[in-house]
Amino acid sequence: MSFDTLPAPLLAALSARGYAQPTPVQAAVLQPEAAGRDLLVSAQTGSGKTVAYGLALAPELIGEAPRLPPAGAPLALVVAPTRELALQVKAELTWLFAPAGGRVVSCVGGMDPVAERRLLSQGTHIVVGTPGRLRDHLERGNLAPAALRAVVLDEADEMLDLGFKEELEAILEETPAERRTLMFSATVPRGIAALAKGYQRDALRIEVASEGGQHGDIDYRAAVVAPHEIERAVVNILRLEDARIAMVFCATRATVTRLQGNLSERGFSTVALSGELSQAERNRALQSLRDGRARVCVATDVAARGIDLPDLGLVIHAELPRDPETLLHRSGRTGRAGRKGVSVLLVPHTRRGLAQRLLGAARVTATWAPAPSAEAIRARDAERLSAQVVALAAEEPAEEDLAVAQALLADPALAEGGAQALAAALVRVLRAPLPAPEELTEFNDRPAVRDRRDATPRTAHDGAREAPPNREPGGQEGIWFRMDVGRNGNADPRWLLPFLCRRGHVTRQEIGRIRILGRETQFEVAPYAAARFAAAARRAEGEDAHIKVEPMQPVKGPPRLSRRPEAARAGAGRSDAGPRPAPKRRP
Structure with a gap:
């Protein structure tokens, strides 16, 4: 498939932009069976779909004529979920239809509606806008829909996620019934399928790549880190990759504000994008990234939707995405237009299983490796x-x-x-200007060896509750620690195990035997995790910070294998005669 069948003005525009061959999604919409039909297209973000639906609209806009007719009532309407995406679509369609005399007007929230009304009254061929603003112009009579020949819903799944279902239905109800309707979506969930069924006629389903599939130009990586070292890991990844532009994703506005401030303090030129910013502030932030005054953008998922930064080479998930679609949308900010990109998930060691399930559901293969060290x-x-x-x-x-x-x-x-x-x-x-790298806790990716039959703590003969031994291949024992809560303080494995995992930033598989004595509890930590556990235990925070946890013998890094300490043997020996009787209650 080539561009040879397109009108001459569009061929000139594509040639001027360096387009030699169509991308897969562009070739799909240009195939003969797609001509004149409604389309439901699932394609990955950054696959060239804006140009694709621009080319698909050409027969309705130009036909066999050498140029577009004089601008008047709009002939095509493009609906996008965010202001940034709408403005980028306008820019793309402007250069594509410029040789044909095309005029494109945008109508987006946060801009002056009076100026938009004036531009609409002067005539246009294509209107690009966000759902809320387009509906407002339709209701006020500023946007005349009678001449519309085609409607495009771009990133339709995101528009439904953002709650624009009512606005989309209102817009589609106002447009002519004989219009052509093109829906482009990264995924086709139930809501999109229902929308297509209600507002499309005999739509051709085009699936350019398997939904949720891995983008070939994105190198996915996963780094296991301690939960309290997420921001330090972000620093080291930014320093190691040294991308022209990097985007760091967080789940909340508060996290964005905190991380952006911390990165700026460390010497990174950083901007933030969150829902609390005005459109003018967002535009200034994006412009500073494009002209090189800033190199790192910290953003929430919603605020970053629709953003297209051609030089974006690195995406960091400072907080894990909530679902596979979010993972793909975030990562899709990079690896565009043939450029390579890197997407790094920072995985707290306590959530590694969740991260693996997330990657599996997204059909993404990631390379697991430690976060970059200072060395x-x-x-x-x-x-x-x-x-x-x-x-x-x-x-x-x-x-x-x-x-x-x-x-x-x-x-x-x-x-x-x-x-x-x-x-x-x-x-x-x-x-001198380079931010200093951070020292990080080293994590061993090797899983602990544990018999599946011994997955839960058991009770020893001496009345001290024990978890199964956690040894590496070869039978070496772990490193012993103690905490100042014992049987007299209601110590119990049911809460001890979660507490130790939180306190020492380890997993359940890295905790071995547990001996609950009267005034203290002794427990075993896998040798390869002992130094990490000791370092984390010293930095006690939260409501349990008063509980003292310390090693029963020196712990050095790298940790060395050692025998069970004498104190543990002595404690065990005192109980060999049998279980200790329960204390008598006084009347």
């Missing part, structure tokens, strides 16, 4: 700085720069170090 970032910095210095040295120096260099070399203070001292000083100057 890895310093090594990458050395490579980049060396390349930067070599590139600078290869350039033809200006006369004033040569004069400064000669004066520096002649400076007695530099006589001993010479060129080496100057090179080191240059590297130090180049390194």
